[in-house]
Amino acid sequence: MSLTPSNTIALGTEAPDFKLMDTITDHLITLEEVKGERGTVIMFICNHCPFVKHVNEEMVHIANEYRQLGFGFAGIMSNDIKKYPQDSPEMMKEHAAKHQYSFPYLFDGTQEIAKAYDAACTPDFYLFDAELKLIYHGQLDDSRPGNGIHSNGRDLREAMDAVLNNRKVNEDQKPSIGCNIKWRE
Template sequence: MLRMSRMEGLGSRAHPFALPDTNGRITTLDDFSGSPALLVAFICNHCPFVLHLIEQFASFAKDYAPRGLATVAISSNDPGEYAEDDVAHMAQFVTDHGLTFPYLHDENQDVALAYGAICTPDFFLFGPDRTLFYAGQFDSSRPKIDRPPVPGLPPLRTDLPVTGDDMRVAVDALLAGRPAPQPQRASAGCSIKWREDREPSWA
């Protein structure tokens, strides 16, 4: 089901997490304390919206790492609904797409709930004090898929290349000490696949 990012909580603090990566190593929020900017991206392995931008997103994260951006991706999807979202497929996803940042498994979905994530991809960019600076889209490009439009919103643009322009502007502003770009436009993607006992009211 198509969802738009909620874009709530600008100025709020990043929630702590301690999650395993695809090799079972635990990664925590504090592991990124030396970086002036932190991008937390909720993604998954199968979503066409993620697959549409993953190559450019991987390249973007690699390009900005020397400038001080730390990136971490989290999959919170219930693999009981999509088997390809399990940890084994996450490990293959890292290899297939050359990810140079941790890809973590949020098995009990606590972290997605804490961050208010709703779709894949859903982005949360934090400054040096770990307050939320940007919660919008990577860019305006969308995959060509058979999905109904979201009521009240314009049709998805499927004629644009993936550039990461919106995220680049946001990170550039953050690293330069400038105000967050406005307006921030919502990311679009597949709904997070919640476990029955974990689905929030806003999903």
């Protein structure tokens, strides 16, 4: 497993727009359709990465819990599917059903959206406020495969809880760490 940290992105950066195929519904989905009243979480994830597998269950819990509180969620998969066919749209659909994703699981086949977000790894978590300005970009929590820490989503939850309680999100944010995005050559 390679350890790739997320890139540092300036807080306040506006969320890049997108229109991507949702592999669950086979419909094109835009950022505006994903946007939540209180905030929006964009997650760069994939099927095969052990770091994503490690936090999958907690990601689903967070999405189910916080969607009801006014947050929108989307997972985006940007890996090169020629080299990683287990991340193909067909496999994404199966993966989403198996893990009961309650959020769109979008296919970024051109990798343009990953580049627009400056995504580096899977998983890579972005939280935008109601105006789609970046307020959190970092890890889900301190758990990693094999480190003995149970995934609880603490870091992302604390950022969303700050929004819910009209508090400023802590700017001391730990980068996510995971597998690098599998870029096409």
